[in-house]
Amino acid sequence: MDTHIPTRAEAFDLLKEYTRDDGLIKHALAVEAVMRYFADKCGEDKGKWGVIGLIHDLDYEKFPEQHCGKTEEILKDHNWPEDYIRAVLSHGWGICTDVEPKNKMEKVLYAIDELTGLIVATALVRPSKSILDMEAKSVKKKWKDKSFAAGVDRAVIQKGAEMLDIELDELFTDTIMGMRQVADQLGLQGADSSA
Numbered sequence: 001m002d003t004h005i006p007t008r009a010e011a012f013d014l015l016k017e018y019t020r021d022d023g024l025i026k027h028a029l030a031v032e033a034v035m036r037y038f039a040d041k042c043g044e045d046k047g048k049w050g051v052i053g054l055i056h057d058l059d060y061e062k063f064p065e066q067h068c069g070k071t072e073e074i075l076k077d078h079n080w081p082e083d084y085i086r087a088v089l090s091h092g093w094g095i096c097t098d099v100e101p102k103n104k105m106e107k108v109l110y111a112i113d114e115l116t117g118l119i120v121a122t123a124l125v126r127p128s129k130s131i132l133d134m135e136a137k138s139v140k141k142k143w144k145d146k147s148f149a150a151g152v153d154r155a156v157i158q159k160g161a162e163m164l165d166i167e168l169d170e171l172f173t174d175t176i177m178g179m180r181q182v183a184d185q186l187g188l189q190g191a192d193s194s195a
């Protein structure tokens with residue numbers, strides 16, 4: 001079978017086939033939304049960037065020890081295009097792959113993956129528990145507190161911002177803006193509106 005362009009529905013079905021954990025699904029939806037936001041901002045293909053964001057941690061639940069490697073196998077089996085697979089692998093650069101982010105799409109994925117986790121954690125300790133009224137300065141405060149969400153690798157995010165040649169403030173703001181698009185699906189639309 002030839003490679004074909006995977007649709008969003010196909011990508012989501014595949015993700016759900018390999019992922020039961022609600023937190024991982026939410027992470028995938030957050031990264032998808034941010035990728036779409038950046039694609040829009042850069043005048044690039046939102047569908048493509050979104051699908052790559054959605055699928056990037058496909059193997060994480062079932063094969064945590066083979067993270068990225070298993071995804072490569074699965075996506076090849078599903079005849080995904082080479083550039084989609086490369087982009088997905090590049091998010092694990094220096095951690096579980098040696099695929100360096102080269103193009104804009106890859107650099108954005110690399111920069112925002114861990115950052116979405118810091119933003120979720122920051123939103124959840126706010127009185128409103130919402131990202132709809134949260135701004136970059138809240139994230140900046142938590143960024144400096146290394147014991148807060150200690151699992152979030154600040155060095156990766158910093159490196160991503162450098163690759164993109166943007167300030168952390170801008171990266172934080174754009175990532176928040178992207179995540180706001182799916183605040184309800186992430187459970188981050190605030191305590192009042194979730195009732």
Ligand SMILES: [Fe+2]
Binds near residue numbers: 067091
């Ligand atoms: Fe990952």
Ligand SMILES: [Fe+2]
Binds near residue numbers: 057
């Ligand atoms: Fe991820």
